[in-house]
Amino acid sequence: MPKRVAVDEVAAHNERMWERLAKAGIPYTRPQGTPPRTRAGKRRFFDRITNGTLEGVELEGKRALSLAGGGGWDAILFAELGAATTLVDISRRQLATVRALARSRGTELDYLRTDMRDLSALGSGEFDVVFHQHSLVFVPDAGRVIAEVARVLAAGGVYVFSTMHPVTFLFYESWTGTGWRPKKTYFNDRPVPVLQPTWEFGRVKVHAPTYEYAHRTADLVNACVAAGLYVDGLWEWSPHYDGGPAGSDDALEQKLPAFIQIRARKPSSSGHAGNGSRRRTDPPAPPPFARPPGYSPPSPRRIRAR
Numbered sequence: 186m187p188k189r190v191a192v193d194e195v196a197a198h199n200e201r202m203w204e205r206l207a208k209a210g211i212p213y214t215r216p217q218g219t220p221p222r223t224r225a226g227k228r229r230f231f232d233r234i235t236n237g238t239l240e241g242v243e244l245e246g247k248r249a250l251s252l253a254g255g256g257g258w259d260a261i262l263f264a265e266l267g268a269a270t271t272l273v274d275i276s277r278r279q280l281a282t283v284r285a286l287a288r289s290r291g292t293e294l295d296y297l298r299t300d301m302r303d304l305s306a307l308g309s310g311e312f313d314v315v316f317h318q319h320s321l322v323f324v325p326d327a328g329r330v331i332a333e334v335a336r337v338l339a340a341g342g343v344y345v346f347s348t349m350h351p352v353t354f355l356f357y358e359s360w361t362g363t364g365w366r367p368k369k370t371y372f373n374d375r376p377v378p379v380l381q382p383t384w385e386f387g388r389v390k391v392h393a394p395t396y397e398y399a400h401r402t403a404d405l406v407n408a409c410v411a412a413g414l415y416v417d418g419l420w421e422w423s424p425h426y427d428g429g430p431a432g433s434d435d436a437l438e439q440k441l442p443a444f445i446q447i448r449a450r451k452p453s454s455s456g457h458a459g460n461g462s463r464r465r466t467d468p469p470a471p472p473p474f475a476r477p478p479g480y481s482p483p484s485p486r487r488i489r490a491r
């Protein structure tokens with residue numbers, strides 16, 4: 186397994202935290218459920234875990250990258266559906282979990298331990314599909330990841346990524362007893378403060394104060410455009426809509442989406458977007474905005490649970 190060095194203290198810190206989370210075996214560190222044995226069943230399972238964003242994309246004979254995909258099924262399923270697959274993650278333990286599972290199934294994968302912002306070990310134009318779920322939140326500079334992915338994507342390739350919804354993210358842990366009071370403004374690039382950094386899943390509780398960053402929707406879309414990609418899908422959703430006690434994450438996620446997911450494509454070599462429209466070369470200029478007055482931080486009221 187080639188080794189690469191973390192690019193900065195954020196990556197080094199989050200790597201330590203993910204080692205800790207993986208050691209405790211929280212859900213994000215263990216592939217959930219079991220895909221059926223048949224090819225059609227595997228494809229259905231794959232389309233479910235990728236939220237239908239890659240439905241209809243043929244994988245046989247393709248080259249796939251599962252980015253920050255440690256602890257999930259997607260790399261294994263890419264490979265079992267016929268794609269030559271590379272799994273990238275920063276956590277040794279996250280990679281090892283998938284490696285053990287892949288070995289037990291006789292599934293071949295390439296593994297690379299690196300920061301998602303440094304894909305220099307991968308060649309330009311090497312991948313037809315890049316799937317990248319729920320992890321941009323762990324880096325301050327999402328644009329750098331998007332630019333790296335645009336480089337390793339082949340012409341005509343597709344990139345699907347998701348992260349915490351940048352609006353909803355500001356509200357977690359901000360319940361005052363009568364309402365939510367955001368922890369910072371949407372317009373500020375500081376990390377979102379995590380006040381109670383205990384990850385809680387049932388009886389498992391892990392103290393893992395990861396550094397986390399919201400990324401504005403416009404910044405994500407414009408980073409794709411700046412990297413020469415075009416966006417052809419954007420989804421906002423919550424894992425479930427059952428709600429929960431006042432002030433809980435579940436209650437918040439009933440009203441606001443937990444995640445944002447974007448599908449971007451690299452134009453085919455003809456330079457056209459593939460949907461008949463001409464490729465844009467520059468992102469639109471951002472509208473001017475006045476910084477709203479700052480918020481004073483609310484007092485923490487609950488344990489983080491997600």
Ligand SMILES: C[S@@+](CC[C@H](N)C(=O)[O-])C[C@H]1O[C@@H](n2cnc3c(N)ncnc32)[C@H](O)[C@@H]1O
Pocket residue numbers: 196199200203213214252253254255256257273274275276279299300301302317318319320323324
């Ligand atoms: C929420 S988990 C998502 C795991 C998997 N993709 C899934 O959907 O279940 C976040 C993953 O990002 C990885 N990660 C965090 N920071 C990273 C970084 N800077 N570079 C690469 N991977 C990183 C963690 O090790 C972890 O495996």
